[in-house]
Amino acid sequence: MSNDTVESLFFKSLRSKQIAVGVVSLALFVTIMSLVLFEGTKKSVTLDVDGKELEIKTHAHTVGKLLSEQDFEVSQNDLVTPSVNTPIEQGLSIRWEQSKQVAIQVDQDIETIWTREDKVGDVLEEAGIEISAHDVVTPDLHEQFGDDNQITVEKAFQVALNDGGEKRDVWSTSTTVADFLKRENIQLNEDDRLNRKADGMLKPGSIVEVVRVEKVTDVVEEPASFAVETRNDPKLLKGREKVIQQGKKGKVSRKFEIVKENGKVVSRKLLEETTIQEPKKKIVAVGSKVAVASAAVPSKSSSRKAISRNNSEPAGGKEFYVTATAYTAHCNGCSGITRTGINLRANPNLKLIAVDPSVIPLGSKVWVEGYGYAVAGDTGGAIKGRKIDLHVPSKSEAYKFGRRQVKVKIID
Incomplete structure (x- = not known):
């Protein structure tokens, strides 16, 4: 091959490369210009999404298209300001609040x-x-x-709380008694009681009562009563008593368990008793001798002055005045047997008076103004204090005697 031919081929190849480079450069230029023109026609907007701002350039025509273009899904409960149908303008501020x-x-x-x-x-x-x-x-x-x-x-509701006697109304949201006590910082001791189960349900108006139980031990020294022994004494008039030996109280130590509820004692249980000093019993002689009293009884026609003359006032003795009435052995409700065992129906003329033993002891020999000498041998439901009732043979004499103030002397 000649040199001319080689040179010709070289220049042809060079021109082809130059043309190709020129085409590529032109295409690149067109592309760049297109991009510049495309970007230049975008509008800048500000998008606020739940407080976060984004600067966006877009060709979107509406707010809704812009959000869709950015892959934001807007629900019907979201708030978009301005609305999704608003046209996009340069510098538009858009706010999207998601629900x-x-x-x-x-x-x-x-x-x-x-x-x-x-x-x-x-x-x-x-x-x-x-x-x-x-x-x-x-x-x-x-x-x-x-x-x-x-x-x-x-939601809170009111519950009536009684804690050991202290009452108050409490606002609570607890649904069970146990949770209520926990929230109110109420602690139960071993013996404390609730008026309802701990897992019981609470509702408005419920009452929660805590009974505070306290057990304590108390030791006290107390006197011990003495026993009374009675002995029959045939030498002592019936109805009379004579103390042979005075009683004396002993002393014991007693241990008690005391249970208190809300501070009040509800039970007291004896746990142990120890004798510190033995009591000395009291011995009392009780007379069994039946008194026999006799006195001259005036006739129905005799006056009270005659009775007084025949039963002259003794020189000694304790004397005082009493209110006197009269009764017979045959009165309504009377048995005829006196408190000291005397049968008045068998002894209608017996001089005997009913007395209050706390004033005139039974069995005492007495003198009564206008009645004479007699024995205190009976009692009566109405004979209280300084009152006496004189036994007479008949109802007529009792009515005749009536009620009077008389002098009485206790001889023996």
Whole structure:
């Protein structure tokens, strides 16, 4: 091959390469210019998504197209300002507030709402749920709800609490007695009692009563009563008593278990008794001798002055005035047998008076003004204090005697 031919081929190849480079350069230039023109025709907007701002350039014609172009899914509960149909203009500010689905549990009821609020208090207000100062809300009213999008409301109600006698009304959200006591920091001792089971349910108006039980041991020294022994004494008039030996109380130590409920003693149990000093018994002689008293009894026609003359006043003896009445052995309800065992129906003329033994001892010999000498041998339900009742043979004499003040002397 000649040199001319080789040179010709070289220049042809060079021109082909130059043409190819020129085509590529032109295509690149066109592409760059197209990109510049394309970007230059975009409009700049500001998009605020839940408080975060984004600067975006777009060819979208509407707000809705822009959000779709950015792969943002807008639900019907979201708020877009301006609306999704608003045309895009240079410098437009767009705000998109996303709504969230929140579950609100009020006690046992649950409702679900869509909201754009993020604070618990604002969500509850939007849902129309009123919260009192005693209700328990989780999370707190001033906090944002968590990732679980759940709010719990425990509604408070009043419970009547009686703790050891101290009564008060308490606002509570507890549903069981045990939880209520725990929240109120009420601790039970081993013997304390509740008016209801610990796992029992609470509701508005429930009453929780804590009975505080206290058991203590008390040791006291107390007098021990002495026994009284009676001995029959045939030499002593019936109805009379004579102390042969005075009694003396002993001393014992007693150990008690005392149970108190709410501070008041409800039981006292004797646990142990120890004698410190033995008591000395009292011995009393009781008379069994039947008194026989006789005296001249005036006739029915005799006057009281005659009776007095025949039974002159003795010189000695303890004297005082009493109110005197008269009775017979045949009065209504009378048996005829005196307290000292004398049969008045068998001895209708016997001079005998009924007395109060604390004033005139039974068996005493007495003198009664206007009646004479007699024995204190009977008692009566109405004969109390300085009163006596004179035995006479007939009802007519009893009516005749009536009621009067007389002088009495105790002779023996």
